[in-house]
Amino acid sequence: MGDGADRRRVIIERGSVPNLPRYVKLRHDKGRDRWVLLAPERILTPNAVAVDVVRRCDGKRSVEAIACELAEEYDAAVEDIIADIIEMLQDLADKGYIRA
Amino acid sequence: MTEANGANSEVICATAPEGVLAELTHRCPLQCPYCSNPLDMDRAANELNTEEWIDVFRQAAELGVLQVHLSGGEPTVRRDLEEIVGKCAEFGLYSNLITAGVTLTRERLEGLAAVGLDHVQLSIQDVDAANADRISSYKRGLEKKIQLAKWVRELDMPLTINAPIHRQNIDNLEKIIDFSVALGASRLEVAHVQYYGWAFVNRAALIPTHQQALWSVDVVERAKERLKGIMTFDLVVPDYYAKTPKPCMGGWGRRFLNVTPTGKVLPCHAAETIPGLQFDNVRERPLLDIWLNSSAFEAFRGTDWMAEPCRSCELREVDWGGCRCQAFAFTGDARNTDPACGKSSLHKELVALANEEAGKPAPPFVYRRIRSDVAERKSAQESPAET
Numbered sequence: 001m002g003d004g005a006d007r008r009r010v011i012i013e014r015g016s017v018p019n020l021p022r023y024v025k026l027r028h029d030k031g032r033d034r035w036v037l038l039a040p041e042r043i044l045t046p047n048a049v050a051v052d053v054v055r056r057c058d059g060k061r062s063v064e065a066i067a068c069e070l071a072e073e074y075d076a077a078v079e080d081i082i083a084d085i086i087e088m089l090q091d092l093a094d095k096g097y098i099r100a
Numbered sequence: 101m102t103e104a105n106g107a108n109s110e111v112i113c114a115t116a117p118e119g120v121l122a123e124l125t126h127r128c129p130l131q132c133p134y135c136s137n138p139l140d141m142d143r144a145a146n147e148l149n150t151e152e153w154i155d156v157f158r159q160a161a162e163l164g165v166l167q168v169h170l171s172g173g174e175p176t177v178r179r180d181l182e183e184i185v186g187k188c189a190e191f192g193l194y195s196n197l198i199t200a201g202v203t204l205t206r207e208r209l210e211g212l213a214a215v216g217l218d219h220v221q222l223s224i225q226d227v228d229a230a231n232a233d234r235i236s237s238y239k240r241g242l243e244k245k246i247q248l249a250k251w252v253r254e255l256d257m258p259l260t261i262n263a264p265i266h267r268q269n270i271d272n273l274e275k276i277i278d279f280s281v282a283l284g285a286s287r288l289e290v291a292h293v294q295y296y297g298w299a300f301v302n303r304a305a306l307i308p309t310h311q312q313a314l315w316s317v318d319v320v321e322r323a324k325e326r327l328k329g330i331m332t333f334d335l336v337v338p339d340y341y342a343k344t345p346k347p348c349m350g351g352w353g354r355r356f357l358n359v360t361p362t363g364k365v366l367p368c369h370a371a372e373t374i375p376g377l378q379f380d381n382v383r384e385r386p387l388l389d390i391w392l393n394s395s396a397f398e399a400f401r402g403t404d405w406m407a408e409p410c411r412s413c414e415l416r417e418v419d420w421g422g423c424r425c426q427a428f429a430f431t432g433d434a435r436n437t438d439p440a441c442g443k444s445s446l447h448k449e450l451v452a453l454a455n456e457e458a459g460k461p462a463p464p465f466v467y468r469r470i471r472s473d474v475a476e477r478k479s480a481q482e483s484p485a486e487t
Binding site: 004032041096 | 114167196219258283284286330
């Protein structure tokens with residue numbers, strides 16, 4: 001057993017490349033017609049925007065790339081949405097549901 | 101039943117439980133005096149067999165359940181656990197293994213990971229090995245748990261440490277937090293013991309003082325800040341000292357169901373402590389029908405059953421009147437407001453009793469054992485006011 005001192009908080013930045021760990025699962029909950037993120041003893045219900053972000057967390061796209069894609073899709077400016085995306089991913093990372 | 105399986109299936113799924121707590125067995129090598137199993141435990145010979153459990157999970161998935169909590173007793177004493185977990189994964193159910201961690205080999209853990217186990221929750225009794233042995237009445241458990249935690253992390257599976265907290269380990273809470281970080285846990289449940297079943301019998305040996313309880317909450321709040329992004333916390337407070345009751349099970353028959361080793365379907369794991377409820381069995385009735393229509397689920401679902409002060413309380417759909425089992429255990433009537441609520445006429449009595457017990461030396465534990473003298477303890481449980 002180590003002393004745990006090597007464990008660090010993941011900080012999400014524009015250049016971060018987020019991914020969903022294997023044990024976090026995005027599923028469509030048909031009965032309740034909603035998307036859910038299944039995690040250890042937790043069920044999160046992300047909103048539509050969050051689902052669009054999380055689906056792109058594939059370990060290949062950077063936060064900036066994700067923001068660019070969504071800016072195009074929503075017809076918004078990248079700078080208008082990137083801060084919100086970072087905040088959301090940081091929150092998910094703090095709960096252990098996103099790695100980067 | 102036909103209606104339930106047919107035309108209304110979409111509506112039904114919309115009200116399905118999110119989670120199933122499956123008590124695969126009541127067998128366990130540990131004897132913790134706060135075990136959530138009933139005093140009168142099921143024998144191995146009567147347990148659901150492999151096919152029956154698989155059918156339960158198939159039905160659960162069909163009705164819209166998202167997560168299963170594979171618990172016990174000690175679920176790993178079932179030799180068919182791998183087969184059951186594999187089927188859960190196949191049915192799309194997220195699986196949590198809730199284990200004491202003293203029986204698993206690395207080979208079996210690898211096997212479970214390979215068939216799709218999603219998460220391991222490991223319980224600890226204390227970080228002091230001798231005290232942990234004493235609490236669980238099991239020798240050298242802690243070193244086995246540490247070993248299991250290492251394997252879990254080596255296999256890159258998420259690890260939760262569950263630490264039931266009480267007067268005989270609460271002073272080590274800070275060490276328990278550090279221990280969990282060092283083990284690589286991503287979650288720690290600081291779970292103050294809730295007093296029904298075995299813990300009700302052992303309450304005087306377990307309940308901390310109000311001061312200790314407040315201190316523990318403060319320790320967790322500070323640790324949460326310090327460990328942000330490293331480890332998350334679930335804090336279950338000792339509700340004897342709370343002002344409002346917990347929304348037990350997220351409301352009766354709203355989000356969870358519990359299947360016992362012999363197939364009884366309960367709204368919560370302690371529901372059998374409430375006399376007069378009739379529980380249906382998966383051997384006799386489809387799960388969906390039980391969930392929708394079983395009299396035990398209907399008994400306290402929603403708010404219609406409530407009396408005052410719950411009925412007119414603005415929090416009635418927040419805490420759902422608290423815990424029915426605790427209401428019964430303390431007041432003798434499960435329809436009463438949970439005495440943990442400040443609005444209950446018995447709340448002051450509850451707090452006074454807690455303080456009195458916590459202030460005296462702890463009596464010896466009544467260990468969790470499958471024995472024939474449970475009737476004696478049951479009667480002790482059913483007349484708490486005299487104790």
